[in-house]
Each structure stands twice: as structure tokens, then as C-alpha cells.
Amino acid sequence: METNKALHILIGLDLSEMDQYLIQYAKILDHILNVEKITFIHNLKLGELPKELIQKDQLELIQKRIVKRVEDQIASTEITYAHDILVTVENYSEIAFTAVAKKSNYDLLVLGNKQKLNGTGALANKLVRILPGATLLVPETFQVPIETVIDAIDFSRYTNSIMLWADRFKNNSKGQRIKHSAVHISKSYWSYLPMMTEKELDKISLEDIKEKEEKWNKQYPHYTDIEIIPAKNQNISAALIAYAKNKKADLMILGVKGSTGIKDIILGSVANHLLHRPTDTCLLFVKPIK
CATH class of the missing domain: 3.40.50.620 (HUPs)
Structure with missing residues (x-):
């Protein structure tokens, strides 16, 4: 495409x-x-x-x-x-x-x-x-002009579609300057296990962040660095909305569904939660490239 x-x-x-x-x-x-x-x-x-x-x-x-x-x-x-x-x-x-x-x-x-x-x-x-x-x-309540776009990366088959639309805004033919930032909200199922100590959870979280950073740099070496944020006690949708608000994002791009790996929450539920949360940020939901 x-x-x-x-x-x-x-x-x-x-x-x-x-x-x-x-x-x-x-x-x-x-x-x-x-x-x-x-x-x-x-x-x-x-x-x-x-x-x-x-x-x-x-x-x-x-x-x-x-x-x-x-x-x-x-x-x-x-x-x-x-x-x-x-x-x-x-x-x-x-x-x-x-x-x-x-x-x-x-x-x-x-x-x-x-x-x-x-x-x-x-x-x-x-x-x-x-x-x-x-x-x-x-x-x-959208803001104008569009100056800041967030790419919500989930490391699934939807990521290529997210990046395609990110490029359409970032490298647009109209000469509009748009700042992009890629973010991944790290949410591990380990955090729900009561027998895990805080130190053990922090170690697992750091390992997950390192793994995702290496994967990102390998797949998109010429793109901006990715910011990986542990969700901790927040659900992913709440963490994304908070991140968008903090960045004063005009637009956020994300997949309707995400990874089904054992460490990750399905982004289908994230999309569902986002649809019911108040936000001034425009939400662009994409599907996989066929």
C-alpha cells in the first residue's frame, strides 16, 4: 500500500x-x-x-x-x-x-x-x-492544527498498518510538519499473580521493555525511538489516554485488535475501552494490511 x-x-x-x-x-x-x-x-x-x-x-x-x-x-x-x-x-x-x-x-x-x-x-x-x-x-473537542500524532504499537500484525498511516501523516505531500511518537504500553499477566514480589515484577517488566525495544529497533531502525511504559495498575486504554493527554496528542493510531501472546492483553478490549473513554484526541483504528 x-x-x-x-x-x-x-x-x-x-x-x-x-x-x-x-x-x-x-x-x-x-x-x-x-x-x-x-x-x-x-x-x-x-x-x-x-x-x-x-x-x-x-x-x-x-x-x-x-x-x-x-x-x-x-x-x-x-x-x-x-x-x-x-x-x-x-x-x-x-x-x-x-x-x-x-x-x-x-x-x-x-x-x-x-x-x-x-x-x-x-x-x-x-x-x-x-x-x-x-x-x-x-x-x-478536537484541536487544530494536527501537530502531534501518537502511534500506539502492539507488536502484532496490525503494526504495519499503524506505521503506514503514521507515514501518511508524517511524510505527507502537503508539507505539514507533524511530530510523531511511538508508544507501547507494557501489560504483563504476571502482575496479577499475588505470589510475585515487587522486585520480581520490576525485573520481569524491565526484561519485557528491553525485548520490545530490541524488536522495535530491528523492525523500524529508521523511525523514531519507541517509548515503552509499564501499565502497572492501569489498564492499557487508561494508560494510552493518559499518555495522549500528557503529550497533547491531536491523533492516536492503533489497531482494533492486538497481540494474543500470553504476556499481552488483547487490544480488541483496549479498543472497546477507548471507545467509552472521554478524550479530546482523535482515534484512528486500523486493520491489518492484506
Whole structure:
């Protein structure tokens, strides 16, 4: 996969206040990444419409009005990228997004990650897992410009995908200067054994850190050094959020699942916890390179 590939980005809208933030963020991405086209998507849930509005002519009228509304919002941001607006009609939005994803051969899906605005995040939670491509969750509290990106490394088959997206931001063709830092949160199952002394746990932790540093330097000798942080009594998601906050990170890249080795916690659970934690950092979840 090319670092500077022209990207097709899908952006999910829900006709709430969040839409304007996502439209603004699309412009920010266009100033960094090589964007070929952006498709804005909204799904009309049939089950939530009154019977008199599910007739074909009424649905078409609603779709046209939604397109007009979104087009007006986009126009106010003075965008320069090619775009289109798609209004689907399905009972379940995950079905609509899955169908569009299969047809469009997209590279990135962008969704809102509401912090103070009303919303459950249920759709994002599902789509992060079921769709084949990368998903970026953007809080309405995001910071601009994008200056600091964290690569959350788990030493699994997802690491190459994380590094690909890291390169797309770091070595972008638009000349934007972005600082990267790679981090691995070390969480050993040994820490749960009550018979281990603190000295023994520290020794195991140091050995694990040394092993991961050597592995990183061997696989990515020309990249930045990796910072390996023992999670200790924190879970991995809490440690990552704390690290991102400390670094004032604008974006964090991580895999949806991670290593299943005996020493590591599955990052699938980490992703799940991150989806339910408040954060001003945008979260980019990636899938393995095929």
C-alpha cells in the first residue's frame, strides 16, 4: 500500500451539530493527506419514519432536502476537494455503511466521537469492528492544527498498518510538519499473580521493555525511538489516554485488535475501552494490511 496514495474518504453524518465539526475536520485532513474524493453519507432509518413518509416520492424529497442541507454546510467551509453526498435508506445504519463500503473501495471512514454532545456512539462502536478499512473517530473537542500524532504499537500484525498511516501523516505531500511518537504500553499477566514480589515484577517488566525495544529497533531502525511504559495498575486504554493527554496528542493510531501472546492483553478490549473513554484526541483504528 502506498504512503502517498490518493485516498477516498467516507464521512458519516447524523444531521446533528456534530456534522459541522466533521465537515471542518474533512478540510483539515485535505490539508495533510492526499485526498482524491470525500463522500458524505447519511442513512435514513426506515423504522424511525412515520408511514406517510416512507412512500417513494416522499423519501426522494427528504433525500433531496438532506443533500441540500449538507451541501450548504460544506460550501461554508470553502473546500477544495472533490466530494459527493449520499443519502441511503435502510432500517439499520450499519447495513447501509457496509454496503457503501463494499461498493466504494474506500480508504478511511470518519465518524463523530461525541464528548459533550448527545449521542451513544453505538454505530461507531459497531462500524470500527465490522468494516474492513480504517476508521477515524473525531471528537467535537478536537484541536487544530494536527501537530502531534501518537502511534500506539502492539507488536502484532496490525503494526504495519499503524506505521503506514503514521507515514501518511508524517511524510505527507502537503508539507505539514507533524511530530510523531511511538508508544507501547507494557501489560504483563504476571502482575496479577499475588505470589510475585515487587522486585520480581520490576525485573520481569524491565526484561519485557528491553525485548520490545530490541524488536522495535530491528523492525523500524529508521523511525523514531519507541517509548515503552509499564501499565502497572492501569489498564492499557487508561494508560494510552493518559499518555495522549500528557503529550497533547491531536491523533492516536492503533489497531482494533492486538497481540494474543500470553504476556499481552488483547487490544480488541483496549479498543472497546477507548471507545467509552472521554478524550479530546482523535482515534484512528486500523486493520491489518492484506
